[in-house]
Amino acid sequence: MSAEHGAGDPAPDPVPGPTAMPGPGAGSGEPVTITVCPDGPLLVRGGYELLDGDDRPIDPGRATVALCRCGASSIKPFCDGSHKRARFRAR
Amino acid sequence: MRQPQPRGPLGEDLLAVLREEPGTPGAEARAAALPAAARAAVSRAAGVLGDDDVQLSLFVLHALHYQGVDGVDDRWESDPELLRAREVLSGALEAQLRAELPADTVPGTPQSVADALFAMAAEDDGPSLARHLSGRADDEQAREFLQLKSVYQLMEGDPHTWGIPRLSGRAKAGLIEIQVDEYGGGSASRMHSALFAAGMREAGLDDSYGSAVDRVPAEWLAGVNTVTMFGLHRRLRGAVVGHLAMYEMTSSVPSRFLARGFHRLGLPAAAAFYDEHVEADAAHEQIAARDMAGGLVVEDPAVAADVFFGARCVLHLDALAARHALARWEAGESALRPATAEPSRRGAAELVR
Numbered sequence: 001m002s003a004e005h006g007a008g009d010p011a012p013d014p015v016p017g018p019t020a021m022p023g024p025g026a027g028s029g030e031p032v033t034i035t036v037c038p039d040g041p042l043l044v045r046g047g048y049e050l051l052d053g054d055d056r057p058i059d060p061g062r063a064t065v066a067l068c069r070c071g072a073s074s075i076k077p078f079c080d081g082s083h084k085r086a087r088f089r090a091r
Numbered sequence: 092m093r094q095p096q097p098r099g100p101l102g103e104d105l106l107a108v109l110r111e112e113p114g115t116p117g118a119e120a121r122a123a124a125l126p127a128a129a130r131a132a133v134s135r136a137a138g139v140l141g142d143d144d145v146q147l148s149l150f151v152l153h154a155l156h157y158q159g160v161d162g163v164d165d166r167w168e169s170d171p172e173l174l175r176a177r178e179v180l181s182g183a184l185e186a187q188l189r190a191e192l193p194a195d196t197v198p199g200t201p202q203s204v205a206d207a208l209f210a211m212a213a214e215d216d217g218p219s220l221a222r223h224l225s226g227r228a229d230d231e232q233a234r235e236f237l238q239l240k241s242v243y244q245l246m247e248g249d250p251h252t253w254g255i256p257r258l259s260g261r262a263k264a265g266l267i268e269i270q271v272d273e274y275g276g277g278s279a280s281r282m283h284s285a286l287f288a289a290g291m292r293e294a295g296l297d298d299s300y301g302s303a304v305d306r307v308p309a310e311w312l313a314g315v316n317t318v319t320m321f322g323l324h325r326r327l328r329g330a331v332v333g334h335l336a337m338y339e340m341t342s343s344v345p346s347r348f349l350a351r352g353f354h355r356l357g358l359p360a361a362a363a364f365y366d367e368h369v370e371a372d373a374a375h376e377q378i379a380a381r382d383m384a385g386g387l388v389v390e391d392p393a394v395a396a397d398v399f400f401g402a403r404c405v406l407h408l409d410a411l412a413a414r415h416a417l418a419r420w421e422a423g424e425s426a427l428r429p430a431t432a433e434p435s436r437r438g439a440a441e442l443v444r
Binding site: 040 | 202206213271343
């Protein structure tokens with residue numbers, strides 16, 4: 001129990017907040033695999049850690065994450081499916 | 092869920108049976124008549140997809156396998172006569188879908204399966220509810236949309252979960268990878284069904300499962316009944332996989348439009364539900380197409396054609412539901428069925444009877 005919570009407080013569910021956290025598998029020693037999806041994103045699984053340009057962790061929000069490869073996503077670094085409308089082609 | 096109102100003779104008979112205690116002579120006699128009543132309802136229907144009596148009755152029969160119906164004995168779930176009636180209705184639903192959808196040539200490698208499914212999604216020219224919600228829908232239409240969607244979204248993921256024990260290897264791992272995310276990675280408040288419930292509460296709507304069923308027309312129940320039918324039959328494991336694949340593949344881009352619409356209407360919790368789906372489903376569609384659907388086609392070729400059947404059902408039924416709502420809204424009408432009598436008054440009347 002952390003100092004912020006009284007003994008009778010229910011433990012809060014971990015809800016994604018403004019504080020970034022490392023990837024769920026980070027530090028697990030699990031091998032990282034990156035699948036190059038034809039005409040689509042990079043699918044990343046395993047013990048990865050996602051960092052921004054200032055080395056700050058980015059919360060991936062889920063264990064397996066799709067990273068934009070076409071440049072058209074509005075939620076970069078994540079994929080939002082825009083490669084389809086952009087007719088991105090790379091096998 | 093609350094007991095819904097029947098929409099015809101079959102629903103009347105079914106709900107009357109369900110209010111009885113299983114095993115009593117009266118209940119058994121009434122239950123034994125249900126398969127014939129189901130066949131009669133199918134014969135009366137011009138097509139079962141849009142038939143309210145058939146779809147509502149099948150929805151209630153399916154609800155017995157999920158979280159049950161208020162005031163209904165759990166033993167009815169496995170009553171042989173009810174199962175027979177359910178098979179009559181779902182058999183007619185499957186037959187109509189197979190008759191209306193073209194058969195696909197099945198490719199042989201996971202990547203070619205993914206390519207074929209992405210091409211099927213890209214060629215789809217069904218009407219877009221998401222675009223309407225994005226820029227045009229008013230506050231009332233947005234609330235109607237949430238109620239129409241709630242019959243699926245408040246149990247999001249559940250029908251496909253029945254596929255897990257029926258799969259193996261890469262397809263099973265892919266399905267689980269997606270479902271873990273649907274269920275919030277183990278956090279109750281991050282489950283997609285919980286995010287949708289928060290959006291309903293924000294819009295002033297009842298977020299308990301099935302609260303909107305009486306207002307939801309057959310064309311919308313048909314989509315939920317179809318995926319439940321896939322989930323409940325091992326024979327249809329290919330279709331449940333294809334259904335989830337196409338569901339994910341047609342989600343991320345429309346979800347972006349829907350998030351924009353709900354932000355515009357000042358409903359940030361509903362918008363957050365769709366924002367989550369933009370990001371989640373962009374990953375899920377890749378897993379679903381290649382690992383899950385592609386994996387199954389290679390591992391279990393006997394059901395490969397059904398992967399494409401299940402995928403086509405998503406596009407077909409989404410278009411049916413969207414056409415229905417858009418036609419009503421364009422005519423200046425509600426897309427919901429008219430509100431029925433107060434459930435509390437109905438309950439009191441039954442006590443007197």
